[in-house]
Amino acid sequence: MTAPAAVTVRRATVADAHAIAVVHIGAWREAYAGHMPAEFLARMDVEQSARNWTAILQRGDTDAFVAERDGEVIGWATAGSGRDDDPPRPRELEGIYILAKAYGTGAGQQLLDAAIGDAPAYLWVLDGNPRAEAFYRRNGFTRDGATSSHPAGSATLPTVRLTR
Template identity: 45%
Template sequence: MTEPEWRILPLAAEHTYRLAECHIACWREAYPGLVPAHVLDAFDVERRAEQWERQRVTYPGRTWVALVDDRVIGFVTAGESLDDPPVTPLQLNALYVRASWYGTGVAHDLLRAAVDPSAACSLWVFEENPRAQSFYRKHGFALDGTRRVEAFTPAIEVRMVRPSGAER
Protein backbone atom coordinates (compact mmCIF):
# COMPACT_ATOMS: atom_id res chain seq x y z
CA MET A 1 0.00 0.00 0.00
CA THR A 2 1.36 3.41 -0.91
CA GLU A 3 1.50 6.32 1.50
CA PRO A 4 -1.05 9.07 0.85
CA GLU A 5 0.13 12.37 -0.60
CA TRP A 6 -1.29 14.24 2.37
CA ARG A 7 -0.46 14.53 6.06
CA ILE A 8 -3.11 14.81 8.78
CA LEU A 9 -2.02 17.08 11.63
CA PRO A 10 -3.69 18.83 14.56
CA LEU A 11 -4.50 22.44 13.74
CA ALA A 12 -1.55 24.69 14.60
CA ALA A 13 -1.22 28.48 14.44
CA GLU A 14 0.68 28.31 11.16
CA HIS A 15 -2.31 26.54 9.53
CA THR A 16 -5.17 28.88 10.45
CA TYR A 17 -4.94 31.23 7.46
CA ARG A 18 -4.66 28.38 4.95
CA LEU A 19 -7.48 26.58 6.77
CA ALA A 20 -9.66 29.68 6.34
CA GLU A 21 -8.88 29.72 2.60
CA CYS A 22 -9.74 26.02 2.36
CA HIS A 23 -12.94 26.39 4.38
CA ILE A 24 -14.26 29.17 2.15
CA ALA A 25 -13.21 27.38 -1.04
CA CYS A 26 -14.92 24.17 0.10
CA TRP A 27 -18.21 25.98 0.73
CA ARG A 28 -18.01 27.70 -2.64
CA GLU A 29 -17.24 24.40 -4.41
CA ALA A 30 -19.83 22.29 -2.59
CA TYR A 31 -22.83 24.56 -2.15
CA PRO A 32 -23.61 26.72 -5.19
CA GLY A 33 -27.37 26.63 -5.70
CA LEU A 34 -27.90 25.35 -2.15
CA VAL A 35 -26.42 28.27 -0.25
CA PRO A 36 -27.35 31.72 -1.59
CA ALA A 37 -24.59 33.32 -3.66
CA HIS A 38 -24.53 36.44 -1.47
CA VAL A 39 -23.69 34.26 1.55
CA LEU A 40 -20.87 32.48 -0.30
CA ASP A 41 -19.57 35.79 -1.66
CA ALA A 42 -19.55 37.41 1.79
CA PHE A 43 -17.00 35.04 3.34
CA ASP A 44 -13.82 36.87 4.33
CA VAL A 45 -10.54 34.98 4.69
CA GLU A 46 -9.11 37.28 7.38
CA ARG A 47 -12.23 37.04 9.54
CA ARG A 48 -12.46 33.27 9.07
CA ALA A 49 -8.75 32.89 9.98
CA GLU A 50 -9.33 34.86 13.19
CA GLN A 51 -12.29 32.58 14.02
CA TRP A 52 -10.18 29.46 13.42
CA GLU A 53 -7.38 30.85 15.60
CA ARG A 54 -9.87 31.43 18.43
CA GLN A 55 -11.18 27.86 17.97
CA ARG A 56 -7.63 26.47 18.00
CA VAL A 57 -6.77 28.22 21.25
CA THR A 58 -10.11 27.60 22.98
CA TYR A 59 -10.53 23.97 21.90
CA PRO A 60 -7.08 22.46 21.32
CA GLY A 61 -7.05 19.05 19.67
CA ARG A 62 -10.55 19.29 18.17
CA THR A 63 -9.53 20.36 14.67
CA TRP A 64 -7.28 18.52 12.25
CA VAL A 65 -6.04 19.58 8.83
CA ALA A 66 -5.00 17.61 5.76
CA LEU A 67 -1.90 19.12 4.21
CA VAL A 68 -0.14 18.67 0.90
CA ASP A 69 3.15 20.45 1.36
CA ASP A 70 1.90 23.56 3.20
CA ARG A 71 -1.51 23.77 1.48
CA VAL A 72 -4.62 22.80 3.48
CA ILE A 73 -6.77 20.52 1.30
CA GLY A 74 -9.30 19.53 3.96
CA PHE A 75 -10.16 19.71 7.63
CA VAL A 76 -12.31 18.20 10.34
CA THR A 77 -13.48 19.38 13.72
CA ALA A 78 -15.34 17.45 16.41
CA GLY A 79 -16.16 17.87 20.08
CA GLU A 80 -18.87 17.61 22.67
CA SER A 81 -22.36 17.58 21.21
CA LEU A 82 -23.93 21.00 20.68
CA ASP A 83 -27.44 19.54 20.55
CA ASP A 84 -29.78 20.12 23.48
CA PRO A 85 -30.36 17.47 24.59
CA PRO A 86 -27.39 15.65 23.06
CA VAL A 87 -28.16 12.39 21.26
CA THR A 88 -24.51 11.34 21.48
CA PRO A 89 -21.69 12.70 23.63
CA LEU A 90 -19.60 13.49 20.53
CA GLN A 91 -20.54 15.59 17.51
CA LEU A 92 -18.76 15.97 14.19
CA ASN A 93 -19.03 19.71 13.56
CA ALA A 94 -17.34 19.98 10.16
CA LEU A 95 -15.61 17.79 7.60
CA TYR A 96 -14.60 19.38 4.31
CA VAL A 97 -12.25 18.43 1.50
CA ARG A 98 -11.41 20.44 -1.60
CA ALA A 99 -13.35 19.12 -4.62
CA SER A 100 -10.19 18.07 -6.44
CA TRP A 101 -9.52 15.62 -3.58
CA TYR A 102 -12.97 13.97 -3.51
CA GLY A 103 -12.73 10.18 -3.58
CA THR A 104 -9.05 10.01 -2.63
CA GLY A 105 -9.45 8.85 0.98
CA VAL A 106 -8.47 12.14 2.59
CA ALA A 107 -11.97 12.60 4.10
CA HIS A 108 -11.79 9.08 5.56
CA ASP A 109 -8.40 9.86 7.13
CA LEU A 110 -9.66 13.16 8.52
CA LEU A 111 -12.73 11.53 10.05
CA ARG A 112 -10.59 8.88 11.74
CA ALA A 113 -8.20 11.52 13.09
CA ALA A 114 -10.98 13.43 14.84
CA VAL A 115 -13.43 10.69 15.85
CA ASP A 116 -12.69 7.25 17.25
CA PRO A 117 -14.32 4.85 14.76
CA SER A 118 -16.05 2.97 17.58
CA ALA A 119 -17.43 6.10 19.30
CA ALA A 120 -21.07 7.13 19.19
CA CYS A 121 -21.26 10.35 17.22
CA SER A 122 -23.80 12.66 15.59
CA LEU A 123 -23.58 15.30 12.88
CA TRP A 124 -25.68 17.66 10.81
CA VAL A 125 -25.54 17.63 7.01
CA PHE A 126 -27.48 19.49 4.33
CA GLU A 127 -30.57 17.55 3.35
CA GLU A 128 -29.76 18.22 -0.31
CA ASN A 129 -26.21 16.87 -0.07
CA PRO A 130 -26.53 13.19 -1.05
CA ARG A 131 -22.77 12.85 -1.64
CA ALA A 132 -21.98 13.72 1.98
CA GLN A 133 -24.81 11.58 3.33
CA SER A 134 -23.51 8.62 1.33
CA PHE A 135 -20.02 9.14 2.73
CA TYR A 136 -21.32 9.21 6.30
CA ARG A 137 -23.48 6.09 5.75
CA LYS A 138 -20.29 4.25 4.75
CA HIS A 139 -18.94 5.20 8.17
CA GLY A 140 -21.92 3.85 10.13
CA PHE A 141 -24.08 6.99 10.33
CA ALA A 142 -27.82 6.93 9.64
CA LEU A 143 -30.49 9.60 9.43
CA ASP A 144 -32.48 9.85 12.65
CA GLY A 145 -35.40 11.86 11.23
CA THR A 146 -34.44 15.17 12.85
CA ARG A 147 -34.34 18.31 10.65
CA ARG A 148 -33.54 21.98 11.19
CA VAL A 149 -32.80 25.17 9.27
CA GLU A 150 -29.05 25.75 8.94
CA ALA A 151 -27.78 28.78 10.90
CA PHE A 152 -26.44 30.88 8.00
CA THR A 153 -28.74 29.87 5.15
CA PRO A 154 -32.36 28.87 4.52
CA ALA A 155 -31.16 25.32 3.71
CA ILE A 156 -32.46 22.36 5.70
CA GLU A 157 -30.05 20.16 7.62
CA VAL A 158 -30.70 16.59 8.71
CA ARG A 159 -29.08 14.82 11.61
CA MET A 160 -27.16 11.59 11.20
CA VAL A 161 -26.20 9.42 14.16
CA ARG A 162 -23.73 6.59 14.58
CA PRO A 163 -24.10 4.36 17.64
CA SER A 164 -21.04 3.00 19.44
CA GLY A 165 -19.16 0.41 17.40
CA ALA A 166 -21.22 0.99 14.24
CA GLU A 167 -18.48 1.97 11.78
CA ARG A 168 -17.70 -0.79 9.34
Protein backbone atom coordinates (compact mmCIF):
# COMPACT_ATOMS: atom_id res chain seq x y z
CA MET A 1 0.00 0.00 0.00
CA THR A 2 1.30 3.44 -0.91
CA ALA A 3 1.50 6.08 1.80
CA PRO A 4 -0.56 9.22 1.23
CA ALA A 5 1.30 12.04 -0.46
CA ALA A 6 2.79 14.71 1.74
CA VAL A 7 1.07 18.05 2.06
CA THR A 8 2.92 21.04 0.67
CA VAL A 9 2.13 24.69 1.30
CA ARG A 10 3.00 27.58 -0.98
CA ARG A 11 1.98 31.16 -1.68
CA ALA A 12 -1.24 31.36 -3.65
CA THR A 13 -1.29 32.92 -7.10
CA VAL A 14 -4.15 34.25 -9.20
CA ALA A 15 -4.12 30.89 -11.01
CA ASP A 16 -5.28 29.31 -7.71
CA ALA A 17 -8.46 31.41 -7.44
CA HIS A 18 -10.83 28.72 -8.72
CA ALA A 19 -9.30 25.97 -6.57
CA ILE A 20 -9.44 28.22 -3.49
CA ALA A 21 -13.11 28.95 -4.24
CA VAL A 22 -13.88 25.22 -4.46
CA VAL A 23 -12.20 24.61 -1.09
CA HIS A 24 -13.76 27.73 0.47
CA ILE A 25 -17.30 26.65 -0.38
CA GLY A 26 -16.71 22.95 0.29
CA ALA A 27 -15.13 23.61 3.67
CA TRP A 28 -17.90 26.02 4.67
CA ARG A 29 -20.54 23.45 3.74
CA GLU A 30 -18.72 20.80 5.79
CA ALA A 31 -17.85 22.93 8.80
CA TYR A 32 -20.92 25.13 9.06
CA ALA A 33 -23.78 22.72 8.29
CA GLY A 34 -26.13 23.15 11.21
CA HIS A 35 -24.66 26.56 12.05
CA MET A 36 -25.62 28.45 8.88
CA PRO A 37 -28.91 28.26 7.01
CA ALA A 38 -28.86 25.38 4.53
CA GLU A 39 -30.20 27.63 1.77
CA PHE A 40 -27.33 30.08 2.33
CA LEU A 41 -24.75 27.30 1.98
CA ALA A 42 -26.55 25.82 -1.04
CA ARG A 43 -26.58 29.21 -2.83
CA MET A 44 -22.82 29.67 -2.55
CA ASP A 45 -21.49 29.83 -6.09
CA VAL A 46 -18.01 28.62 -7.04
CA GLU A 47 -17.73 30.87 -10.10
CA GLN A 48 -18.68 34.02 -8.16
CA SER A 49 -16.32 33.02 -5.37
CA ALA A 50 -13.53 32.44 -7.91
CA ARG A 51 -14.06 35.97 -9.26
CA ASN A 52 -13.85 37.32 -5.70
CA TRP A 53 -10.67 35.33 -5.04
CA THR A 54 -9.15 36.54 -8.30
CA ALA A 55 -9.70 40.14 -7.19
CA ILE A 56 -8.27 39.45 -3.71
CA LEU A 57 -5.18 37.78 -5.14
CA GLN A 58 -4.69 40.49 -7.76
CA ARG A 59 -4.85 43.25 -5.14
CA GLY A 60 -2.13 41.52 -3.14
CA ASP A 61 -3.11 43.25 0.11
CA THR A 62 -3.39 39.96 1.98
CA ASP A 63 -0.95 37.08 2.26
CA ALA A 64 -2.58 33.97 0.79
CA PHE A 65 -1.35 30.39 0.92
CA VAL A 66 -2.64 27.07 -0.38
CA ALA A 67 -2.05 23.54 0.87
CA GLU A 68 -1.78 20.84 -1.78
CA ARG A 69 -1.71 17.06 -1.74
CA ASP A 70 -1.29 15.03 -4.92
CA GLY A 71 -1.54 18.27 -6.92
CA GLU A 72 -4.97 19.14 -5.46
CA VAL A 73 -5.61 22.24 -3.36
CA ILE A 74 -7.05 20.94 -0.07
CA GLY A 75 -6.86 24.09 2.02
CA TRP A 76 -6.03 27.78 2.12
CA ALA A 77 -5.17 30.52 4.59
CA THR A 78 -5.00 34.30 4.45
CA ALA A 79 -3.45 36.79 6.84
CA GLY A 80 -2.86 40.51 6.92
CA SER A 81 -2.42 43.58 9.07
CA GLY A 82 -5.92 43.33 10.54
CA ARG A 83 -9.33 44.34 9.31
CA ASP A 84 -10.60 45.65 12.64
CA ASP A 85 -10.63 49.38 13.38
CA ASP A 86 -8.44 48.82 16.44
CA PRO A 87 -6.67 45.47 15.98
CA PRO A 88 -5.40 43.93 19.24
CA ARG A 89 -2.33 42.45 17.54
CA PRO A 90 -0.30 43.48 14.48
CA ARG A 91 -1.40 40.45 12.40
CA GLU A 92 -4.80 38.86 11.73
CA LEU A 93 -5.36 35.32 10.56
CA GLU A 94 -8.22 36.26 8.25
CA GLY A 95 -9.21 32.76 7.24
CA ILE A 96 -8.02 29.18 7.24
CA TYR A 97 -10.04 26.31 5.80
CA ILE A 98 -9.26 22.67 5.09
CA LEU A 99 -11.48 20.14 3.37
CA ALA A 100 -12.70 17.44 5.79
CA LYS A 101 -10.95 14.73 3.77
CA ALA A 102 -7.66 16.43 4.68
CA TYR A 103 -8.26 16.63 8.44
CA GLY A 104 -5.36 15.10 10.31
CA THR A 105 -2.84 15.58 7.49
CA GLY A 106 -1.07 18.53 9.10
CA ALA A 107 -2.30 20.87 6.37
CA GLY A 108 -3.96 23.23 8.85
CA GLN A 109 -0.82 23.53 10.96
CA GLN A 110 1.35 24.11 7.91
CA LEU A 111 -1.02 26.81 6.65
CA LEU A 112 -1.11 28.55 10.02
CA ASP A 113 2.68 28.43 10.23
CA ALA A 114 3.00 29.91 6.72
CA ALA A 115 0.42 32.64 7.30
CA ILE A 116 1.41 33.92 10.74
CA GLY A 117 4.24 31.77 12.08
CA ASP A 118 4.58 32.27 15.82
CA ALA A 119 3.98 36.03 15.65
CA PRO A 120 1.47 37.78 17.91
CA ALA A 121 -1.83 37.57 16.05
CA TYR A 122 -5.59 37.44 16.38
CA LEU A 123 -8.52 35.84 14.61
CA TRP A 124 -12.29 35.53 14.74
CA VAL A 125 -13.94 32.11 15.05
CA LEU A 126 -17.53 30.92 15.13
CA ASP A 127 -18.62 30.58 18.73
CA GLY A 128 -19.53 26.93 19.19
CA ASN A 129 -16.91 25.53 16.81
CA PRO A 130 -14.95 23.31 19.21
CA ARG A 131 -12.74 21.69 16.58
CA ALA A 132 -11.44 25.04 15.34
CA GLU A 133 -11.08 26.51 18.80
CA ALA A 134 -9.10 23.47 20.03
CA PHE A 135 -6.73 23.85 17.06
CA TYR A 136 -6.14 27.50 17.88
CA ARG A 137 -5.67 26.79 21.60
CA ARG A 138 -2.94 24.27 20.69
CA ASN A 139 -1.28 27.17 18.88
CA GLY A 140 -1.37 29.53 21.85
CA PHE A 141 -4.58 31.43 21.15
CA THR A 142 -7.11 32.25 23.87
CA ARG A 143 -10.40 34.12 23.92
CA ASP A 144 -9.87 37.77 24.77
CA GLY A 145 -13.50 38.56 25.58
CA ALA A 146 -14.36 40.35 22.31
CA THR A 147 -17.45 39.16 20.47
CA SER A 148 -19.07 40.05 17.19
CA SER A 149 -21.59 38.68 14.75
CA HIS A 150 -21.34 37.65 11.13
CA PRO A 151 -24.34 37.80 8.77
CA ALA A 152 -25.02 34.59 6.84
CA GLY A 153 -28.16 34.86 4.77
CA SER A 154 -31.11 35.00 7.17
CA ALA A 155 -28.93 34.12 10.18
CA THR A 156 -26.48 36.05 12.28
CA LEU A 157 -23.59 33.98 13.58
CA PRO A 158 -21.90 34.75 16.88
CA THR A 159 -18.11 35.01 16.68
CA VAL A 160 -15.42 35.31 19.33
CA ARG A 161 -11.95 36.78 19.04
CA LEU A 162 -8.86 34.78 19.93
CA THR A 163 -5.44 36.35 20.46
CA ARG A 164 -1.91 35.28 21.29
